[in-house]
Amino acid sequence: MADGFRQALTAAEAFAGATAPNPPVGCAVLDARGVVLACAAHQQAGGLHAEAAALAVCRETGLIDRVHTLIVTLEPCNHHGRTPPCVEAILASPVQAVWIGARDPNPAVAGEGGARLARAGLEVAFAGDLDHRDATGLSRQAARLIAPFVTWSVHGRPWLTVKQALTAEGGMAPPAGARTFTSQASLALAHQLRRRADAIVTGSGTILADAPLFTVRHVPDPRRAPRRLAVLDRRRRTPAAYLDAARRHGFEVSLHDDIPALLADLAASGVLEALVECGPTLLDAFRAADLWDEHVTIRQSPRPGEPDTVEILNRLAA
Numbered sequence: 106m107a108d109g110f111r112q113a114l115t116a117a118e119a120f121a122g123a124t125a126p127n128p129p130v131g132c133a134v135l136d137a138r139g140v141v142l143a144c145a146a147h148q149q150a151g152g153l154h155a156e157a158a159a160l161a162v163c164r165e166t167g168l169i170d171r172v173h174t175l176i177v178t179l180e181p182c183n184h185h186g187r188t189p190p191c192v193e194a195i196l197a198s199p200v201q202a203v204w205i206g207a208r209d210p211n212p213a214v215a216g217e218g219g220a221r222l223a224r225a226g227l228e229v230a231f232a233g234d235l236d237h238r239d240a241t242g243l244s245r246q247a248a249r250l251i252a253p254f255v256t257w258s259v260h261g262r263p264w265l266t267v268k269q270a271l272t273a274e275g276g277m278a279p280p281a282g283a284r285t286f287t288s289q290a291s292l293a294l295a296h297q298l299r300r301r302a303d304a305i306v307t308g309s310g311t312i313l314a315d316a317p318l319f320t321v322r323h324v325p326d327p328r329r330a331p332r333r334l335a336v337l338d339r340r341r342r343t344p345a346a347y348l349d350a351a352r353r354h355g356f357e358v359s360l361h362d363d364i365p366a367l368l369a370d371l372a373a374s375g376v377l378e379a380l381v382e383c384g385p386t387l388l389d390a391f392r393a394a395d396l397w398d399e400h401v402t403i404r405q406s407p408r409p410g411e412p413d414t415v416e417i418l419n420r421l422a423a
């Protein structure tokens with residue numbers, strides 16, 4: 106069962122950053138002996154939900170009669186949205202047991218999907234109930250996956266991931282003539298953080314110093330909708346040529362005067378997660394306002410050739 110959960114979480118994580126305003130969700134379908142028959146993810150808003158997608162794979166591959174257990178990272182929905190309720194797709198299949206990673210955070214429907222499946226006679230349980238040493242970890246991973254959706258739908262602002270790279274001496278500026286000082290592995294991590302974000306937030310100081318591209322290049326990116334690039338720039342110093350180039354690279358670009366108004370604007374356009382990639386001035390402003398949910402610090406080793414260290418703090422409820 107733990108393996109099925111891991112596969113469902115991995116499937117969902119591959120589409121984090123591509124599903125807004127829906128949360129990323131993954132689903133694995135197992136036979137009665139625990140063999141994974143299919144695994145699928147919700148790939149974009151308007152597309153099939155993960156449960157329906159995984160069951161469709163079982164039908165296409167002729168395995169539907171073997172279906173017994175469905176593992177899904179988020180409680181199946183029980184309401185009509187852009188697609189029919191997943192609870193009905195499950196009830197119309199041979200599924201007998203449903204394991205759920207995280208409860209539906211929507212207060213209006215919380216618990217309803219699981220309760221309806223249980224009322225229909227299915228066995229329903231949660232990742233935290235697994236009799237396995239990884240139960241807590243899997244449950245937390247499922248909660249982290251939907252944390253941006255929770256912050257957005259409950260608190261009305263995007264989940265804020267702040268990324269800060271520090272040189273061996275503790276500074277943020279790259280050496281003269283360079284744009285970065287971190288290793289290839291840290292660069293890949295930075296691009297993973299960009300991929301799962303619906304918006305990049307930066308300051309005019311960073312653009313004037315480095316003119317970063319902010320595109321996702323070092324990891325695959327399944328996102329189809331344009332990503333937002335929001336620049337805090339009260340004095341409007343960002344060069345027009347930079348903004349034009351960012352648009353050509355697929356960004357929807359905007360300039361802003363203050364952080365709270367920017368966050369409200371991003372939330373209104375369905376941004377679930379924003380990555381803050383800026384210099385020390387704006388970073389201090391975000392920290393002073395206590396506006397961060399995840400803080401990723403990449404530290405260059407003082408010993409040349411040794412890997413950077415990465416520290417990730419997040420404010421997910423325990």
Ligand SMILES: NC(=O)c1ccc[n+]([C@@H]2O[C@H](COP(=O)([O-])OP(=O)(O)OC[C@H]3O[C@@H](n4cnc5c(N)ncnc54)[C@H](OP(=O)(O)O)[C@@H]3O)[C@@H](O)[C@H]2O)c1
Nearest residue numbers: 270277278308310311314337339340383384385386387390
């Ligand atoms: N190591 C890293 O992780 C990293 C990441 C990015 C950049 N950097 C480095 O950081 C340096 C640039 O740093 P920086 O501090 O000059 O740039 P920054 O923090 O990216 O941008 C500063 C600008 O943001 C705006 N701003 C700041 N606080 C604001 C607030 N509360 N509300 C509205 N706007 C606000 C201001 O624009 P106005 O002045 O127009 O008001 C300010 O000039 C470069 O050397 C760059 O290489 C390092």
